[in-house]
Amino acid sequence: MDFQSTQFLKGGHPLAQHIIELFDVCKDFSGTQVLKNINLYVRKNEFITLLGPSGCGKTTTLRLIAGFEQPTRGQIYFYDQCINRVPPYQRRLNTVFQRYALFPHLTVADNIAFGLKIRKVPAEEMKTRIAHVLKLVGLSGYEKRWPDSLSGGQQQRVAIARALVNQPEVLLLDEPLGALDLKMRQGMQIELKNMQRQLGITFIYVTHDQEEALTMSDTVVVMKDGRIQQIGTPEDIYNEPKNAFVADFIGESNIIDGLMKKDFLVEFAGREFVCVDAGFGFDIPVDVVVRPEDIKVVAPEEGMLKGIVTSLVFLGVHYEMQVEATGFNWRLHSTQMYPVGSEIGMNILPDDIHIMEKSAPQIGEEES
């Protein structure tokens, strides 16, 4: 599949320069292949997110870019220079670590000054730059504090400040919000996004949280088992998932076996539906993906499908229901409450039916 061209067509700034590019990068750890032919480019000033379940290779990809690991095969380019052999301390990028990795023997100000001191930045400039980044992360006045006297969120801000003060061209973030509670995480998501826009720095962000990926990114790279599954804007990834894995990973989905009868007509759940997809051929088995929020609940006699409500959970904004219909357990969202056991009708519009090629059985790969 040609990910590069899709990214080029659908990404935000197609003419922006590629700041980092990975060509056919593979990485083995003691015989196990954790990255398989990764091809990826990162445009200048974009917010790109590597998204996937744990063990999918997203952190390894980030560590390769940072220079903590060397690729087994393939090349990594920074602008037009191959940086495979360049040690981390000579790369013009900085990392925000998952567990912050603040130096416990240094104060907040000294932690932030670490990179500047090594670059021999004059004391006066150092002071103003430290004050500036501390203000940026909302920790002015914390200069003299010790890292272990700060909360997780504050430590995270110091870690971000420590990276940003060096004015890197690329900032790598390895699940930086993973250790924070939900409320703080949401606040930091917005702040990080604003910072990235303000500073005009390229962010490469690693997360397993699909919501985080969708809200913050310009481009999302979905990974699984060391392979890239799909690259695209958050809208693309959500609305046009390339395969059942992406559809399932990015939000909940009903994934059901179907048969593509011909262009714009698909058969599943015992009847034919009009859809918007074409080009599969005739009578081809496919995966049909329908988002829970795209199923409209109607009166039983008006529905395309009829089913019985088997479970009901109140989630605040809406109810989540499981509906048994034609031997399949449909998951759907509704603002209306239908008690368990009641019969309802379900309508699915052509636009909301996503047809995917059956994922080919993957040989010789263990599921992680």
Place this chain on the structure above:
Amino acid sequence: MKKKWFSYPYLLWMLLFTVIPMALILYYSLTDTVNGETVFTLANFQKFFQPVYLKVLWHSLVLAFYCTVGCLLIGYPMAAILANQHFVKKKFLIMLIMLPTWMNILLRTYAWMTILERNGVLNSFLGFFGIEPMQFLYTEGAVIMGMIYNFLPFMVLPIYSVLVKMDKSLIEAAEDLGANRIQIFRKVTFPLSAPGVISGIVMVFMPAVSTFVISRLLGGGQFALIGNLIEQQFLWVGDWNFGSALSIVMMVLILLSMAVLNRYDKDKEAGGSLW
């Protein structure tokens, strides 16, 4: 709380073999026997402040200092190699370091005598290259070397235990911020391993100051250290009062140096996992 009596045998042991002897030493150091009568006096301490004895003390401190520096210079890299996660022969090397400590210090030191003797292993080896036999044994160098050899494990192990616990992502963070290997060591690894270094220094310096076996066997008695002086007072001279005073002086010195070092040792657990 109920099981308090479990500690009684231990307390009794401490009382019999630590507290009472210490009290006796203190008593002896503050008394003297004049015409068969025991009198309290500070004369024993006064006696110590004579140039002859002060010189011995100074010499002991200098040798112990050399020994500690030597142990640190050899022990730190050794601990760093051991703590390296990519080092596979780790267990074997730790064994090699620990093994000699299971043997008696006398035996180990006698072994060094046969190596360093005029007709010993080292001179025979040098003889192959046509080098004339040299005097190794009964030199100050031999004493310092013997001390370093005997006390090295006490330096390596506390440093190792700190280094091995250190968060590896801190090294990566330093690397990421532009530090090369030397800068990483200077600004991150070494400051963070300071608690281990301090316990190492304490654990090497204390026995080094008070040793008398090594200096007698490898120094041939010509390098009297404070340990030798105390031994002489008790075993050969028979002046228990002066010997006790010397012991008290040494104990105070050790306690003082520990107090100083403790102020720099924020992490009290350093090395605790080992001892």
